[in-house]
Amino acid sequence: MRIELTPEKLHGSFVVKVEEISGQDLLSCYQCGKCSAGCPMSFAMDILPNQIIRLAQLGMEAEIAESKAIWLCATCITCIARCPRGCDLSRVIEALRLLTLRKNADAIEPSRIPAETLAELPQIALVSCFRKFTA
Amino acid sequence: MINLNYYPGCTLKTKAKNFEDSAIASMSALGIALIELPRWNCCGASYCLAEDDLIHQVAPVRNLIRVKSQESRVESQGEGDSRLQTPDSRLLKVVTLCPFCYNTLKRANLIVRNDPGKRDTLNSFMDEEIDYHGEVETVHLLEVLRDDVGWEAIAKKVKVPLEGLIVAPYYGCTLIRPREIAIDNVERPTVLHRLMETLGATVVDFPFATECCGSFQSVSNPELAAETAWNILTLAQRQGAEALVLSCPLCEYNLGFQQKLIRRRHGEFKGIPTPYFTQLLALALGLESCGFDRGYTDSRALLQSKGLLS
Ligand code: SF4
Ligand code: SF4
Numbered sequence: 001m002r003i004e005l006t007p008e009k010l011h012g013s014f015v016v017k018v019e020e021i022s023g024q025d026l027l028s029c030y031q032c033g034k035c036s037a038g039c040p041m042s043f044a045m046d047i048l049p050n051q052i053i054r055l056a057q058l059g060m061e062a063e064i065a066e067s068k069a070i071w072l073c074a075t076c077i078t079c080i081a082r083c084p085r086g087c088d089l090s091r092v093i094e095a096l097r098l099l100t101l102r103k104n105a106d107a108i109e110p111s112r113i114p115a116e117t118l119a120e121l122p123q124i125a126l127v128s129c130f131r132k133f134t135a
Numbered sequence: 136m137i138n139l140n141y142y143p144g145c146t147l148k149t150k151a152k153n154f155e156d157s158a159i160a161s162m163s164a165l166g167i168a169l170i171e172l173p174r175w176n177c178c179g180a181s182y183c184l185a186e187d188d189l190i191h192q193v194a195p196v197r198n199l200i201r202v203k204s205q206e207s208r209v210e211s212q213g214e215g216d217s218r219l220q221t222p223d224s225r226l227l228k229v230v231t232l233c234p235f236c237y238n239t240l241k242r243a244n245l246i247v248r249n250d251p252g253k254r255d256t257l258n259s260f261m262d263e264e265i266d267y268h269g270e271v272e273t274v275h276l277l278e279v280l281r282d283d284v285g286w287e288a289i290a291k292k293v294k295v296p297l298e299g300l301i302v303a304p305y306y307g308c309t310l311i312r313p314r315e316i317a318i319d320n321v322e323r324p325t326v327l328h329r330l331m332e333t334l335g336a337t338v339v340d341f342p343f344a345t346e347c348c349g350s351f352q353s354v355s356n357p358e359l360a361a362e363t364a365w366n367i368l369t370l371a372q373r374q375g376a377e378a379l380v381l382s383c384p385l386c387e388y389n390l391g392f393q394q395k396l397i398r399r400r401h402g403e404f405k406g407i408p409t410p411y412f413t414q415l416l417a418l419a420l421g422l423e424s425c426g427f428d429r430g431y432t433d434s435r436a437l438l439q440s441k442g443l444l445s
Contacts, residue, residue: 020186020187021185021186021187021188022184022185022186023186040346040347040349040363041347041349041352041359041363043362044356044359044362071355072352072356072359074347074349074350074351074352075181075184075350075351076308076312076347076350077308077309077312077313078308078312078346078347080312080313081312081313081314081321081322088184090184091184091185091186094183094184094185095184095185098185098188107355108354108355113354117354117357120150120388120392120431121150121353121354121388122146122149122150122151122384122385122387122388123145123146123149123150123177123180124144124145124146124180124181124233124235124236124351124384124385125350125351125353125354125385125388126351126354127145127177127179127180127181128180128181128235128350128351128385129351129352129354129355131179131180131181131183131191132181132351133355
């Protein structure tokens with residue numbers, strides 16, 4: 001991937017907002033990759049968890065918005081349990097999701113869930129899914 | 136009988152009634168009455184991870200406030216009922232069964248305890264409730280079994296030892312992560328292992344005991360969640376497990392109910408029963424209310440083949 005860095009991106013409002021919502025210092029991550037190695041969902045992600053945070057560090061808002069990865073995170077907390085830098089990636093990813101959701105854009109359409117599935121799903125699954133993926 | 140405040144949460148009242156029934160019956164046999172919290176509300180299921188969002192902490196904190204007001208009511212009525220106390224007697228205890236509720240209540244309480252600014256905002260927002268400063272300690276039933284009842288006391292009450300049953304304990308995520316709220320070692324928990332050994336079962340270890348089952352991704356991406364579940368189940372089976380012992384209704388959906396979907400994707404996959412630890416506890420204590428007829432998977436044939444169930 002070609003990456004174009006500009007001072008505007010590096011020090012722009014996107015980085016500030018992600019740090020504010022997540023409460024994390026993005027530059028605390030030193031790209032060891034341990035988060036991606038243990039992530040149960042990384043097998044299906046188009047960019048890996050450590051790449052998500054790298055792009056966030058660099059202010060690459062559009063690249064992150066194009067990727068599916070933040071919508072595949074299951075908030076399992078494995079990454080933060082293992083991060084040698086104590087950087088809470090689950091919070092960074094939540095912040096990235098919220099930047100979309102807060103524009104009142106849903107990431108899933110609840111009405112498309114088949115009725116038979118709805119009847120079987122435990123409430124904690126539904127409530128969590130709607131909390132993480134709808135505005 | 137010792138009383139213990141109990142927060143059930145939504146799923147225990149519907150999809151996981153067998154989890155609740157077997158837990159209440161077992162605890163009562165062990166001398167602890169689970170007293171359901173009056174007027175509890177949904178805790179929000181998944182803890183909100185945004186720093187600038189306090190409104191999603193209202194639901195869990197309101198439940199903790201209910202525990203506090205309930206306790207002061209009991210105290211002022213002088214009912215002389217003996218409640219299970221935390222080692223720090225200033226803390227009031229509430230037990231959960233659902234790991235999602237456990238995680239959400241416990242983490243929300245950390246905000247109240249550690250962030251005075253947010254605590255004040257929450258208190259002034261909930262102006263009809265009494266002020267709350269984090270006095271309630273949320274615990275999980277597995278902690279009560281380990282720390283308050285104790286393995287020896289449980290062993291003495293076992294009437295039907297689970298001899299010959301080979302189980303793999305599975306912990307999932309929310310009881311052991313993040314570290315601040317973990318009921319056990321984050322990478323190598325043993326509490327379910329110890330409980331199963333105490334009940335007489337043979338316990339096998341497998342590397343995915345703390346791997347995420349796919350969680351709520353089964354709503355939006357069922358195929359993906361089924362892949363993670365398949366990995367967990369087959370790895371446990373390869374270690375010789377005949378059943379996977381669970382503590383979470385969402386794990387039971389992903390690892391139990393979704394076995395149908397897994398079989399469609401992996402023809403060679405053979406099913407494996409996924410009972411809750413409380414069901415095996417109730418069985419070993421010789422109780423009727425095990426609820427084996429109501430799970431997403433059926434453990435009865437396996438238990439009958441071991442002569443543990445008629
Ligand atoms: S484990 Fe932590 S430091 Fe390492 S790449 Fe992931 S977020 Fe960065
Ligand atoms: S919290 Fe998300 S990114 Fe982190 S390990 Fe779990 S699924 Fe992967």
